[in-house]
Amino acid sequence: MNNLFIRSFSIDWDAVLQGSYLRRIPALAGLESLEFESPVTLFAGDNQTGKSTLLEAIAVCAGFNAEGGTLNYSFSTYEGDRSELAEAMRLVRGFRRPQVGSFLRAESFFNVASAALTEYNFDGLMEDWHSESHGESFLSFIRKYRQPGLFLMDEPEAALSPRRQLELLRHVEEQAAAGSQYLIVTHSPILLGIGGAHILSFDGGAVRPCSYEEADSYQVMRAFLDGRTCPMPER
DSSP states (O other): OOOOSEEEEEEOGGGSOTTOGGGGOHHHHTOOEEEOOSSEEEEEOSTTSSHHHHHHHHHHHTTOOTTOEETTOOOOSSSOOOOTTGGGEEEEEOSSOOSSEEEEEGGGHHHHHHHHHHTSOGGGOSOOGGGSOHHHHHHHHHHTOOSOOEEEEEOGGGGOOHHHHHHHHHHHHHHHHTTOEEEEEOOOTTGGGOTTOEEEEOGGGSOEEOOTTTSHHHHHHHHHHHHSSOOOOOO
């Protein structure tokens, strides 16, 4: 039985404007529904293939703030803070409801940390993540929750050294085994190696399952390490 917090989603493309930029993203334009098969799902692929756009839409539908944070965050630091795709998306939820969770984007974590300290620091219980380095504060935020929950991350490797990426990999594996669900956008060959993860490639104009060895990030890094050159993979 699928006991994930989010089992699947569907997209009503009739609710998306004909001139919308979403229709110009091939991998998304051909996507009508998707079922999650594992506690850890990784979105892989090149830049501008729709990975982060899809993750943000799922996050907003699940009740998270578009800029990131936990389920009780509701702040905005820029105009136009809305997800057009989320408005056309419907989530199918599991019988369990997450009691904790977070949506983290490496590029907006400063804003999340600021909101945690100034707006959501109830009784002084929140940590001052600004007192740590970017990578350490990012990991501290992630490791704060030990009970099963729903966690979405957009390119967490941007804040983490390879060693810290390995720490995150182990944390995700442990928490997934304990009942958490993770949706992660990543270009990291390290994080793509999370045990038991279901990898979805957005390359080639479609969202499709792929193995670790088929992932573009792995192939490029392997070629570089083997020859210390930077070959351009075929598309």
